[in-house]
Amino acid sequence: MKPFSLARPRDFAGAGKLAKDRRFRLPVIKAGGMDVVDHLKEGLIEPDLLIDVLRIDDQPEIREADGAFHIHANATLANIAASRSIARRAPVVAQCCASAATPQVRNVATAAGNLLQRPRCWYYRNSQFDCLKKGGHRCFAFDGENAYHAIFGDGPCHIVHPSNLAIGLSVCNASVRLTGSDRDAVSLADLFHMPDRGLLSEHNLKTGEVVTEIHFEPRSTSAFYAIKHKQSFDWPLVAAAAALELDGDRIESATVTAGAVAPVPWALPHVGEALVGVSLDDDTALRRACATSTRDARPMSDNEYKVRLLPVAIRRAILKAAGREVMS
Amino acid sequence: MSERNEGISRRSFVQTLGMGAAAGALQGHAEARLTGQDEGGTGIVGPGPRPITLRINGNDVRLTIEPATTLLDTLRVHAGMTGSKEICDRGSCGGCSVLVNGALTASCMMLACDAEGAEITTVEGLGTEEALDPVQEAFIRHDALQCGYCTPGLVVAARALLDATPRPSLDEIKQGLSGNICRCGTYTNIFNAVLEASGQAPVTDAEVNRG
Structure with missing residues (x-):
């Protein structure tokens, strides 16, 4: 790790000001540090100022107001996963946090840091690959080792979005509150962009904008389902979040988002439409609706298996949301 | 720069494939702008060493370290407490686990400054040679x-x-220890040590592997 100076602003607005401070070549904001410290160790970033926001606790970590959940940017994944209220009223959010990484990571990693972590692509994470995300001229995954890369999107970079939490939040009409600019909030859908809209970051925040809170609505019939190689310290091969409204066993409405398949949380509105009217007891119809999830998929040399896993993950997320038994 | 990939070492590529680890690129060294002290009340310290106090196993320990120092390096190198181990150095193996205000934490991924003001408990703080922690006793008994x-x-x-869940099920033990890797594969004995330390009967390999 190269030496850096350390600032501890009193509030997020102060952090935003420091992030724009021209006296510094590369000010970087750190919360739990799980991703930033990793970047520092790899030499992927060499900030001269680290802006530590971890001690900012101007709000309770988790509160409910106006029928919605308000999560402090610094709430840990462990505390979100352990919240009885979230587990009851928005189980998909609790489950995606509980599924992430390890106890050691969940105890420290923060909600906003999880959303804004950089991708886990092994070419991006290896400082010796000068890939598109580092200002280079090619995506090494495109004709390289791409088993864990995207099956949706036109590139030119083929990362998958690394945040489990973003997948869960995306079926709960979530938004993030901001400080540091003239806008107060941005929807979760508008927080991230595809690689053709910019390669050097995955989010749409301007320099000096800082996430202060995450808002989302309850979805009591919802679930997160991840298919992984390992059950610990692994990112999903494919993940799905589903939020349902049921009339008995019949699906009245469904919101479905896929994870680990695209550079952003991959909303699948046409799958939600195909699920309307389907009975959970009619497995043929359920499978048929879930199969529509892959119609735009364009797998690469090593990740065609994701095209087969995605409908499985979605179907299991739906059944899990409805309280049915699914393979864990 | 764009063809830097030509010089990739096999070792570093394999490291990346395996653990997300890689050799750091040597790039231009940032000019030291400030000394370690907070000069002029800006609230900005470093990049040089500065005095901090960490509360480790109930004792206030005064150290002089740079902000760019992990808690693990601070414990091992600066405080001379080598119980916490550096293995993967990326928060994925659990060898450096400590408690920070009671929460299980990978000390290799935490900057020491983040532990200022917190109660840090290392393995040295669990039991004494004369009176081991029940977990340590059980680890010995179960090999x-x-x-x-x-x-x-x-x-x-x-x-x-065990502090959070005094009588964990086998599944809860697997979950609770899921951030710690034993590459010798001694998991059944480890789980049995935890079962015994919580007053429960041991299990067989077959029960551990059942799912």
Whole structure:
């Protein structure tokens, strides 16, 4: 790790000001540090100022107001996963946090840091690959080792979005509150962009904008389902979040988002439409609706298996949301 | 720069494939702008060393370290407490596990400054040679180690688990220790040590592997 100076602003607005401070070549904001410290160790970033926001606790970590959940940017994944209220009223959010990484990571990693972590692509994470995300001229995954890369999107970079939490939040009409600019909030859908809209970051925040809170609505019939190689310290091969409204066993409405398949949380509105009217007891119809999830998929040399896993993950997320038994 | 990939070493590529680790590129060294002290009340310290106080195993320990120092390096190098182990150095193996205000934490991924003001408990703070922690006693009785390098982290993780869940099920034990890797594969003995330390009967390999 190269030496850096350390600032501890009193509030997020102060952090935003420091992030724009021209006296510094590369000010970087750190919360739990799980991703930033990793970047520092790899030499992927060499900030001269680290802006530590971890001690900012101007709000309770988790509160409910106006029928919605308000999560402090610094709430840990462990505390979100352990919240009885979230587990009851928005189980998909609790489950995606509980599924992430390890106890050691969940105890420290923060909600906003999880959303804004950089991708886990092994070419991006290896400082010796000068890939598109580092200002280079090619995506090494495109004709390289791409088993864990995207099956949706036109590139030119083929990362998958690394945040489990973003997948869960995306079926709960979530938004993030901001400080540091003239806008107060941005929807979760508008927080991230595809690689053709910019390669050097995955989010749409301007320099000096800082996430202060995450808002989302309850979805009591919802679930997160991840298919992984390992059950610990692994990112999903494919993940799905589903939020349902049921009339008995019949699906009245469904919101479905896929994870680990695209550079952003991959909303699948046409799958939600195909699920309307389907009975959970009619497995043929359920499978048929879930199969529509892959119609735009364009797998690469090593990740065609994701095209087969995605409908499985979605179907299991739906059944899990409805309280049915699914393979864990 | 664009063809830097030509010089990739096999070792670093394999490291990346395996653990997300890689050799850091040597790039231009940032000019030291400030000394370690907070000059002029800006609230900005470093990049040089500055005095901090950490509360480790109930004692206030005064150290002089740079902001760019992990808690693990601070414990091992600066405080001379080598119980916490550096293995993967990326928060994925659990060898460096400590408790920070009771929460199980990978000290290799935490900057020491983030632990200022917190109660830090390392493996050295669990029991004494005369009176071991029940988890340590049970690890010995169940031969819950082979090379022993992961053991301090596993003992700390087991302590954290039992503090939160005094009688964990086998599944809860697996979950609670899921951030700690034993590459000798002594898991059944480790789980049995935790079961015994929580007053429960041991299990067989077959029961551990059932799912």
